[in-house]
Amino acid sequence: MRVYHASDxxxxxxDTEHSRDNLDxxxxxxxxxxxxxxxxxxxxFLRRGRKAYVGEYGLDEDALASxxxxxxxxxxxQWLDFVMACRGGADDTSWDVVMGGIANDRVFTTVDLYFAGEITKDEALGRLTYVKPNDQLCFRTQRAIDRALRFCGAEELS
Known part of the structure; x- marks a missing residue:
């Protein structure tokens, strides 16, 4: 399977070393x-006057089993609780890979309101019920990256 990563x-x-803390x-x-x-x-990145690339990687789905x-x-x-823990710096789990929906603009607004205490968990979940998740995979350990991802190339955007 092919997967993609946006970068400048x-x-x-x-690697996991260049990632920011407190992401989804x-x-x-x-x-x-x-x-x-x-x-x-x-x-x-382009809007900020920087270069933009989309990297392409081969994902070894069999390696995910290990x-x-x-x-x-x-x-x-469960998704909302996990994202809140991660964004709040309170996640202490040891998952190699986490897969699921990304907090896009609509979802982010709801999550942000909940995180700020401006809406209840039930209200947040009600707003998210009918949103079809897009996807993201987070490789949280170098072991996971080394076993499951292979760089195939990158395309520069203009």
């Missing part, structure tokens, strides 16, 4: 199976 540079040797699924190397999603995300994987299939209470 070519990332031929992905914690610190890690993020990819998506949806190329258009990566291209859209990479556009933010890793500790958490997968969310919906924006549900």
């Amino acid at each position: 540079c070519v990332v031929s040797s992905p 699924f914690g610190r890690g190397f993020y990819v998506t199976t949806i190329k258009e999603q990566a291209v859209s995300y990479a556009q933010r 890793l500790v994987v958490l997968e969310f299939s919906a924006y549900d209470e």
